[in-house]
Amino acid sequence: MNDTMHELLRQPGIWRAGTGNPRQAAIPSGFTELDQALPGGGWPENALTEVLHDQYGIGELRLLMPALARLSRSGRWIALIAPPHIPYAPALAAQGVDLSHVLLVHPRASGKGHDALWALEQALRSGTCAAVLGWPAQADERQLRRLQLAAEAGGTWGILFRRETTADQSSPAALRLRLRQDEQGTLISLLKCRGGMQRQQIRLDLDRPRVRAMPVSPRSCFPQMSLPLEAAETTPGKHGRLRLVRQPEKLR
């Protein structure tokens, strides 16, 4: 009897009235369809979110940008821990992120990624970060639980980027979603969603969020010339407007 109960309670779709709070605090994602699907109307605050994806360049960061742009102006920090490539500052600024509140952490690659997990836990627990984005090389359930507890203690939104193969692994994260790109656009599958419906699929246009934060200093120090170019013979592609940025005459 007891075992059956436990089995039942392990179902992610079932939560206890005492522990699960359907009206949990949430961070608006900036995408209407996503906010409607997520309980509380946004990303779960003070908890872990897992983004499972196998490809770079399918919108794994654009998905978070409206929320991160807002959080970066809240006075708390956005920490990026062990990113796989360079988070490119001009593009982040274009998405409205306040760069003066971004912290990049590059732990050493040695040590089996323990330093990255340690840094993640410190950043989550410190309470000084509004969001912590992490790319852990590997993490088992026990380590994820530590991170989830740290996120709760620090009141921080933790986002872990992991491979799709980890979808079968059990995880204490409040939200797990899988991100894919196909011919029709971006497809998000909610694999686990604490306090919400399970197994939803959402299509999003990541380049058209409901709200978009303006860059902190929109002025550019050099105007970008946009010239019609008759002689576009050196570049492949169709004729059209080439955005050209050129320095003064070469002196060589």
Next chain:
Amino acid sequence: MLWLALHFPRLCLDVFGRSRPADTPLAVVEGPLLLAVSPAAATAGARAGMRATQAGALCPTLALINRDTAAEQSALQRLADRALHYSSYVSLHPPNGVILEIGGSLRLFGGIGALLKRIDDDLATLGYETARAVAPTPGAAWLLTLAEDDTPVLDRTRLRRRLADLSCSLLDLDTRQREALAGLGLHTLGDCLALPRADLGRRLGGDLLLQLERALGEQPDPRRAYRAAHVFHAEQPLPGEAHEVESVLFALQRLLQDLAGLLRSLEAGVQQVDIRLHHERRPPTRLSAGLQTPSRAPGRLLAVSRERLQRQPLQAPVIAVGLDAVRFLPLAPEPVMLLDDPGRQHQRYWQHLVERLTARLGENTVHGMETVPEHRPERAWKAAPPDRPGNQQSNSHRPLWLLARPHLLKQHQGRPSWNGPLVLGSTPERIETGWWDGDDISRDYYTARASTGALIWIYRDRRPPRSWYLHGFFG
């Protein structure tokens, strides 16, 4: 004037003992005799003045340590540094006392009771056995501490009566004077004071009379004021070889408390501390721990030192820990807010976070970012110190991920391919610049859609061999 005398009767032992658990049997020896014993050793039957061999027979686990007068002297200075927090007039009373004037501090600290309680609490954290007494003259205060009489004497009129009961053996006398006193049947200070002063001076030597008159306040008793140095060098010997970081940290915590005491008296903070780990027969290991902003909070310094020590294993067993701080920076006391401002608090904690991360992960692993007005994509951003408002020029035609090194793409029938054929966007962006520093580029950038659905940023080098490269992901 009101004087507080602090006497550290077991200083020679406490300089060693405070870095190890209290229940260790420990004794300090000078020559063949025990000079002081720890409470655990006293329970086992060892006494000060005993021969070392005899004590060893009574208590086999007894650890014997040679007396270290230099360590005692430096410990006394550390205590005086701390006392400067409570008074501007602090005087050393070697070998094991500190005397400070507290009459001028009473109003600031809210009366004698509150002041003494704060000093007691402060001393309790340090691990020294302490006796204290308060009297209107420094000499009397010192005599009262020796008698372990801690009821404060606030009034000069009562001083004579309180001193009268004290034993003559508390005075600083030589053997001849002691014998003379015993021969005359004088046991208490009261007995001495009852005699005519001139006779007393002639028979027992002038300095005895001077000591008495100074204690009573009838003669001036100038004390040399202690001035704190604006550097901190201290060493804490460990009672045995330490193989683990935790035992080193325990000793380090004591040193950091001493440093904090000095910094508080000087209204200063430090931004870097240097830690020395001394080994047997090899040069010491030197480490330094840095802070984002000057601080004197021992907890914050300890947290950073802990991460720094744990970054690398101990190279050899440690026998002593040293702490150096040389650059003191002015640091006003933190204002206490009636309503705590959450923004300020975050401001404080992010610095602590960065310090801890840097201490564990190493220099240049934690930074912020800013944009650079530069057309070359690799140079259009740079790492910057966190929280420094820098350039934030946005460019919406740039990918969120940039590859640290462009990745050469294969070509298939003259078209670039990456995990299959690529579909190129129609408007290339030409970047041709940098000729002045020899690192010039000439590239046509395209947005491309891979067959996997990924949106990527590629370029074609306009110079031979005109190869294609992957340079970023629109993540």
